[in-house]
Amino acid sequence: MSEFAELKVDGNTYQLPIIEGTENEKAIDISKLRAESGLITIDPGFKNTGSTKSSITFLDGEKGILHHRGYSIEDLAEKSSFLEVAYLLIYGRLPTAEEFKAYKEEVTLHTLIHEDFHKILDGFPSAAHPMGVLSSLVTAMTAFYPKSLDPNRSWDEVNLSIIRIIAKMPTMAAFAYKNKIGHPLVYPDNRLDYTSNFLHMMFGLPSQPYDVNPAVSAALDKLLILHADHEQNCSTSTVRVVGSSQASLYSSISAGINALWGPLHGGANQAVIEMLENIKADGGDTKKWMAKAKDKDDPFRLMGFGHRVYKNFDPRARIIKKAADDVLDSLGVTDPVLDIAKGLEHEALNDQYFVDRKLYPNVDFYSGIIYRALGIPTEMFTVMFAMGRLPGWIAQWREMRENKEPIGRPRQVYTGETIRPYPGS
Numbered sequence: 001m002s003e004f005a006e007l008k009v010d011g012n013t014y015q016l017p018i019i020e021g022t023e024n025e026k027a028i029d030i031s032k033l034r035a036e037s038g039l040i041t042i043d044p045g046f047k048n049t050g051s052t053k054s055s056i057t058f059l060d061g062e063k064g065i066l067h068h069r070g071y072s073i074e075d076l077a078e079k080s081s082f083l084e085v086a087y088l089l090i091y092g093r094l095p096t097a098e099e100f101k102a103y104k105e106e107v108t109l110h111t112l113i114h115e116d117f118h119k120i121l122d123g124f125p126s127a128a129h130p131m132g133v134l135s136s137l138v139t140a141m142t143a144f145y146p147k148s149l150d151p152n153r154s155w156d157e158v159n160l161s162i163i164r165i166i167a168k169m170p171t172m173a174a175f176a177y178k179n180k181i182g183h184p185l186v187y188p189d190n191r192l193d194y195t196s197n198f199l200h201m202m203f204g205l206p207s208q209p210y211d212v213n214p215a216v217s218a219a220l221d222k223l224l225i226l227h228a229d230h231e232q233n234c235s236t237s238t239v240r241v242v243g244s245s246q247a248s249l250y251s252s253i254s255a256g257i258n259a260l261w262g263p264l265h266g267g268a269n270q271a272v273i274e275m276l277e278n279i280k281a282d283g284g285d286t287k288k289w290m291a292k293a294k295d296k297d298d299p300f301r302l303m304g305f306g307h308r309v310y311k312n313f314d315p316r317a318r319i320i321k322k323a324a325d326d327v328l329d330s331l332g333v334t335d336p337v338l339d340i341a342k343g344l345e346h347e348a349l350n351d352q353y354f355v356d357r358k359l360y361p362n363v364d365f366y367s368g369i370i371y372r373a374l375g376i377p378t379e380m381f382t383v384m385f386a387m388g389r390l391p392g393w394i395a396q397w398r399e400m401r402e403n404k405e406p407i408g409r410p411r412q413v414y415t416g417e418t419i420r421p422y423p424g425s
């Protein structure tokens with residue numbers, strides 16, 4: 001592979017360096033292109049544009065590969081825990097047994113949120129979507145922890161801000177849910193592990209202890225692992241760009257939550273279940289809905305299918321599909337929308353439109369079915385995605401900060417009116 005790409009424009013030749021990553025990915029470095037040629041590039045949606053060099057997550061979309069710090073998602077989902085994967089992503093390596101014990105204890109110390117948060121929660125009508133409540137509560141953390149506003153403070157103070165949001169996210173998520181259904185809040189029980197504590201706060205009542213089903217807690221912990229990071233996706237890129245202005249960690253995470261909310265991104269897991277329920281209510285005619293998904297005049301898309309990077313099976317979807325079967329079997333639950341999902345998947349994998357466009361089930365296609373089986377309501381599905389993605393957002397924000405990356409400010413090509421006199425002048 002040559003070290004340079006040559007660009008010939010108007011009789012001029014520009015040499016652009018080619019860089020190569022540790023997994024043999026190659027990129028043309030255009031950071032000096034405008035200074036040397038006056039030219040910029042344009043790439044709506046950044047489909048062909050890299051924003052950074054990162055050592056956190058590696059994806060190979062053609063082969064359906066996902067690694068975090070060199071460990072395969074299959075190994076991590078099978079052998080690790082969500083808090084250990086969070087440690088791996090944020091601090092760059094797996095913790096020793098002593099380090100992990102101390103980390104869990106430190107996270108446990110910070111699970112409570114200030115009582116004044118209840119005034120914010122009380123301000124939301126019960127119709128409020130939990131994602132909007134969650135992003136507001138995360139932004140409010142800047143008010144309760146003003147030292148978190150300055151990302152240039154000592155590493156110990158930045159790390160305390162990181163520990164606080166890892167610890168409080170499940171509490172804020174569960175409180176958003178309780179506030180929506182008008183139930184009394186259930187405070188964290190720090191004798192429980194991270195995921196069991198969340199289930200306790202979600203489904204418990206102050207008057208009666210909640211017996212966490214170990215199979216449910218294990219399934220949820222695996223789901224959180226599968227959502228932990230995914231390189232430069234829409235919400236992570238949002239966190240990086242917001243953080244690049246030296247906005248605080250909590251402001252950057254809140255922006256990421258709002259980007260994730262969209263139905264083309266993390267909101268797809270809620271949209272998938274709503275789509276499957278619509279198909280079921282419509283009589284379960286999957287062929288009719290497949291035709292709608294292919295009809296350019298019909299805005300309907302097969303939610304949970306397709307991916308910007310994966311042009312093969314999303315490895316997370318494979319793991320989640322098996323986990324869905326296992327969870328429903330272990331809980332003795334049958335879910336008719338699972339049968340519709342499997343029917344749609346079979347048809348799509350054999351349909352030329354989907355095959356030609358390499359549209360496969362993504363992480364969101366089956367996750368909602370497990371969340372439903374675990375008793376998590378549909379409007380909380382994307383909140384679960386945000387809880388899982390939190391350590392990835394933090395790790396990427398930290399990497400951007402420590403690499404002293406410049407403020408994110410893309411260029412444009414102007415296509416509007418050229419200069420003209422103001423009327424009457």
Ligand code: SDX
Nearest residue numbers: 230233264265266268301302303304305306307308357362
């Ligand atoms: C996530 O980036 C990440 O890593 C995200 C994520 C993460 O972990 O952070 O993996 C999580 O967001 C998964 C994606 C969840 N979204 C959905 O399931 C929504 C449905 N899928 C899409 O809308 C779409 O596939 C995207 C948004 C995921 C990707 O869109 P792209 O890469 O911009 O591709 P595109 O919209 O240009 O589509 C290419 C073609 C088009 O057809 P043509 O114009 O070429 O004829 O494929 C078609 C699209 O119409 N197409 C679909 C389709 N997805 C793409 N047609 C029907 N149904 C679909 N789902």
